[in-house]
Amino acid sequence: MSSPRVIVQLVIVGSRILGKALLEAGRQAVKNAKHRPQGGIGDAAGVGNARSGSVTDRLTREHLMTLDEARMILNLKQNEPMEKVLQHYEHLFQANAPPVAAEAKAAAEGAAGGAQQGRFFNSRGAGPRYHSIYLQSKIVRARERIEAETKLAEEAHETVPEQPEQPPPPPSSS
Incomplete structure (x- = not known):
C-alpha cells in the first residue's frame, strides 16, 4: 500500500466516524429539547404553572417571576411597605452596580x-x-413584579365600594 492511499482511507474512515457521532449528538439534542422533566428545571419560579386566567398568573407570566421569588430576591417579608421595598431595591442595585x-x-x-x-x-x-448586570436585572424585575402586584391590590381596593355597616336584623320570633 502506498502512503497517500493510506492517508486517504484514514481521512474517509475518520470523517465517517465523526459524521455518525455528530448525527447522534444532533438526535440527542432534539430529544433533550423536546423533553421537560417533571417539576421543570429552569422553572423554579413556577411560571410554567401560571396557566389560569387570573390576574396574578398573568403578572407571573409577564414578569417571568412569582411574587414569592421577587420577595426572596429583595430579601423582604410578607406585606412589607413600599418604602422598605425601595430601600432594599436601592441597596441591592447599588451593591451590584x-x-x-x-x-x-x-x-x-x-x-x-x-x-x-x-x-x-x-x-x-x-x-x-x-x-453583576445579571443580578441587577433580576433586582429590577423583582421590584417591578412587587410594584405591579401592589398596583393591582390598590386598584382592587378602589373598585370595591365600601359597604356601610348595617345593623343586625332583629331576632325573629318563631
Missing part, C-alpha cells in the same frame, strides 16, 4: 502604584467591589 468613573480611575491609579491589579475597590476601601 459597576464602579463609577471616579472609582475606576482611582483603582487604575492604585493598580499602577502596586495595589492589586484588575480589581475595583469600593468607596469605603473595604476590599474589592464586584458587579
